[in-house]
Amino acid sequence: MKLACQKTKIVATIGPASKSRAVMEGMINAGMNVARLNFAHGTPDSHTLTIETLRAAARSTGQRIAIMADLPGPKIRVGQLAYEPIELKPESSFILTTRDIIGDTDRVSINFSRFPFVFKPGDTLFLNDGIIQLEALKIEGDQVFCRVIIGGELRSHKGLNLPGIDLGVSAFTDRDHEWLKFAFEQGLDAVSQSFVESAADIVAVREAATAMGYHPYIIAKIERARALEHTNDILEVADGIMVARGDLGVEIPIEEIALIQKKLIHQANSFGKPVITATQLLESMTANRRPTRAESTDVANAVLDGTDCVMLSEESAMGNYPVEAVAMLAKIAAVTESCRLPPDLSDALRESNGANSTAITDVIALSVEMALEYISSAAVFVRTHSGLMARSIARFKPPVWIVAVSSLKATCQHLVFTGGVYPVYEPNPPQDWNEYIHNWLSCHGSKGNLAILVEGPSLTHPVANHRMEIIRFNREAAIVNLQTGREEDVTQD
Numbered sequence: 001m002k003l004a005c006q007k008t009k010i011v012a013t014i015g016p017a018s019k020s021r022a023v024m025e026g027m028i029n030a031g032m033n034v035a036r037l038n039f040a041h042g043t044p045d046s047h048t049l050t051i052e053t054l055r056a057a058a059r060s061t062g063q064r065i066a067i068m069a070d071l072p073g074p075k076i077r078v079g080q081l082a083y084e085p086i087e088l089k090p091e092s093s094f095i096l097t098t099r100d101i102i103g104d105t106d107r108v109s110i111n112f113s114r115f116p117f118v119f120k121p122g123d124t125l126f127l128n129d130g131i132i133q134l135e136a137l138k139i140e141g142d143q144v145f146c147r148v149i150i151g152g153e154l155r156s157h158k159g160l161n162l163p164g165i166d167l168g169v170s171a172f173t174d175r176d177h178e179w180l181k182f183a184f185e186q187g188l189d190a191v192s193q194s195f196v197e198s199a200a201d202i203v204a205v206r207e208a209a210t211a212m213g214y215h216p217y218i219i220a221k222i223e224r225a226r227a228l229e230h231t232n233d234i235l236e237v238a239d240g241i242m243v244a245r246g247d248l249g250v251e252i253p254i255e256e257i258a259l260i261q262k263k264l265i266h267q268a269n270s271f272g273k274p275v276i277t278a279t280q281l282l283e284s285m286t287a288n289r290r291p292t293r294a295e296s297t298d299v300a301n302a303v304l305d306g307t308d309c310v311m312l313s314e315e316s317a318m319g320n321y322p323v324e325a326v327a328m329l330a331k332i333a334a335v336t337e338s339c340r341l342p343p344d345l346s347d348a349l350r351e352s353n354g355a356n357s358t359a360i361t362d363v364i365a366l367s368v369e370m371a372l373e374y375i376s377s378a379a380v381f382v383r384t385h386s387g388l389m390a391r392s393i394a395r396f397k398p399p400v401w402i403v404a405v406s407s408l409k410a411t412c413q414h415l416v417f418t419g420g421v422y423p424v425y426e427p428n429p430p431q432d433w434n435e436y437i438h439n440w441l442s443c444h445g446s447k448g449n450l451a452i453l454v455e456g457p458s459l460t461h462p463v464a465n466h467r468m469e470i471i472r473f474n475r476e477a478a479i480v481n482l483q484t485g486r487e488e489d490v491t492q493d
Helices: 022-029 044-061 174-187 199-212 223-229 232-235 243-252 254-271 294-307 322-337 347-350 357-374 388-394 411-417 433-443 475-482
Strands: 008-014 032-038 068-072 086-088 092-096 107-109 124-127 132-140 143-150 153-154 159-161 190-193 217-222 241-246 273-278 307-312 378-382 402-406 421-425 450-455 467-472
Touching: 008 322, 022 044, 022 107, 022 322, 032 044, 032 307, 032 411, 044 174, 068 174, 068 217, 068 232, 068 411, 124 243, 153 254, 159 199, 159 243, 174 190, 174 199, 190 199, 199 217, 217 223, 217 232, 217 411, 223 232, 232 241, 232 254, 241 243, 241 254, 243 254, 243 421, 254 273, 254 294, 294 307, 294 322, 294 402, 307 322, 357 388, 357 467, 378 388, 378 433, 388 402, 388 421, 411 421, 433 467
Parallel strands: 008 032, 008 307, 032 068, 068 190, 092 107, 190 217, 217 241, 241 273, 273 307, 378 402, 378 450, 402 421
Antiparallel strands: 086 153, 092 143, 124 132, 124 159, 132 143, 450 467
16 A cells, blocks of 8 residues: 655544545545544534544544544633524624524524633633624623624624633533544543643543543643643643644634744644644535635645644535545645655753653654655654653654554554654564565565664563664675665665
């Protein structure tokens, strides 16, 4: 099976537009690596059917995919509207209430019981990802009377943002706990926690999962301004982060989004943890077959900055062209990666403690990165238990695939999130790495006479030393060529 042209991983949200097996197979073949299920919508029964269909599609295509459950968090949403969309006009009055009502152009319900208590007159709030801006005028009982500053269209269940207002609730809600239990029962690979503000929010998710006997890959969604004050702490305890630009773009001035994104990607790379760039990457492809030039440039810049994954939301969940959107991300990434420079991680490495095992891993990863500057390797093979070594090498964004060979299926599933890593499940480690690597490269259409092998301590050899080995193929040809002085011909691509 030939390797994908792009090393950047693609996350696609599954929704009404992509719930059929045929579309799922098309998306997988086009380059989808991770299927995202948004638990803010749908029922356990509907998601169960989606999960079954996804797994059948993956088996049919022969491709490895991971399934990520997106926990809703304390997302405030408007309720059901009598008809939609409604149009809110500037300077008009609008009421937000916690009463269970059917909304119209005069008022709408809110799914947050404490909503009237967190407001004061003059506060600003936003609807529909910041498109609509309201000002709170007065609070009477369960109603907040507002003035429309910037109008626009509103549909049922759209989000409401309150920048700078402390809601006094944890990011990990009781509802999230129920969905986490569902994810455990379904054996999902990862969960993403919405509206994370501190490391404590991720710790709460992990402790709840551990108590169930569940060990998912946990992604912290960075979409609150408060989270930006604690990103290093969050990265310490999370397995990865998502730059969730939708809500984040409402929480902070929109002109700062690009710089914040670059900073978050660099931080995640420094920690050796995957980062997902999300929201409106190819939004125009919800209705059109091709993206705008600005969207194509946006995706390319995220790849150049070092993102591990790019994510589709409405494009794949609700759009008319979910397969085409995945294929477009793959094409943009493949072209862009050839011009990507390795990230400068020297400061992060200098801060590592040399006696720490992680620091040793960093040194090996740096050695691999330096070796690739001088030799033309077909791939880097890493024997790994936890995936740490593969992720450490991957953060340097090497030009070749990192083939992570593990005897743990969970490790393989988690490594799907790391750009440039191709996980391979092998219950038993190969006895002859030379033969194994040669056969693997031949089967996957990779050319070259050199490969790099990295090994460290393992369950079977816990006191083994770390090692990096350069493996050369065509030894017989090399011996013959020694007589003619042309050995270099077989050591170069």
